[in-house]
Amino acid sequence: MSPTPSEEPAPPAEPDRRGRYHHGDLRSALVDTAIEVIAERGVRGFSLAEASRRLGVTVAAPYRHFADRDDLLAVVAIRAFGVFAAVLAGTLSEDATPAEQLAAMAGVYVRFAAEHRALFDVLFGAGLDKSKYPALGRAAEPVLEMFLAPVRSLCGGAPEAVDDLVMAVSATAHGHAALLLDGAFGTGPEAVDAAESRAARATAALVAGRAAMRLHGTMDG
Amino acid sequence: MSPTPSEEPAPPAEPDRRGRYHHGDLRSALVDTAIEVIAERGVRGFSLAEASRRLGVTVAAPYRHFADRDDLLAVVAIRAFGVFAAVLAGTLSEDATPAEQLAAMAGVYVRFAAEHRALFDVLFGAGLDKSKYPALGRAAEPVLEMFLAPVRSLCGGAPEAVDDLVMAVSATAHGHAALLLDGAFGTGPEAVDAAESRAARATAALVAGRAAMRLHGTMDG
């Protein structure tokens, strides 16, 4: 019989390379793998055990790098906010009115949810206690700021109006994204296109309607 | 020694009453208990084991009445649609314009999410596969129909415009509800009031904006 033991091909030459994560990259490998698993099974289908299995480590290994499952998900969420902000920033064009910018951003919001479903799922479906992860709140600020800029241009600085419109636009975008992921617009790329377009148009109508209502003095509450 | 055994007060007289569900009401008791548990811990915190424990029944008992956890949740979701439709119907007033009705319904949508959080949570946070529960889709139809009525009045029957506006209003309402439950409007009754008011105003602006854009011919895609 050959000296090969049972199922291990060539272990002697490289004590710490293939299939093992002994030198500190297990942490980032776990984050990547988490996103993979979540993309396949959703957040609620993600488990540390599954991620450990895919990386060839024991179920206890992740606890050297993360306090618990939510702690890992919080790191994924922080990365998600980073990607989200980058995607939003990529749509800014100088020769667009603030209203057009907001409409485009609402569309991109929806597209982000569809194309980075795993990340979006973690942001809004993981049930992370934000007060427990201050870094999460900090990671969200750039995103909020990107919505604030065009709204400030539109509202001229009135703080209450700014807050009002930012929330309305966010809710419009988020609602379209949530309904899309829920299947309300159908499935496939056409559904994403449709939802993106609808979100943009709804946002445009919202902004236009605000202006009209302000002109006509139809304001209460 | 008194004849009282150890911890059982009076078992001999009533063989099949207190603490037992031998006669067919375990099914409905499970639904009620599920709503209780979900209200306390959220959908993802609900388990058949916990419901069984509260009802004094074995973990296997629920499987006599429901195929699995999702099957029970689907029944809860069907009840949720019923309550939702009833709440929406309660807000209809004849002397309101279709636009005012839609705005009010968006507000009620948000209030329903807050006041019946368990039911709302099941509807949108349980991840139920709707294609697997046809009865769920049927239960949702009355709700959709309530939004369709005022929209038809507004759009004069153009099928594309009707679909467009229903989705936009739904998304606006849903977005506000989701952000409220996520804590974006703060916590407590004031947050609910604020979110309800914002959803109503955003819907009013949306409808007004649509009309304005149609007048000005600003329509594309």
Added chain:
DNA sequence: GTCTATATCCCGATAGAC
């Protein structure tokens, strides 16, 4: 028919050995 008892499997989490 309804529930109990039981057994298997997966997951989260911790303690201690290497």
Added chain:
DNA sequence: GTCTATCGGGATATAGAC
């Protein structure tokens, strides 16, 4: 840093008491 071992809890399926 990772592994082994282990505990508790939940989902699920089956066999059997009443």
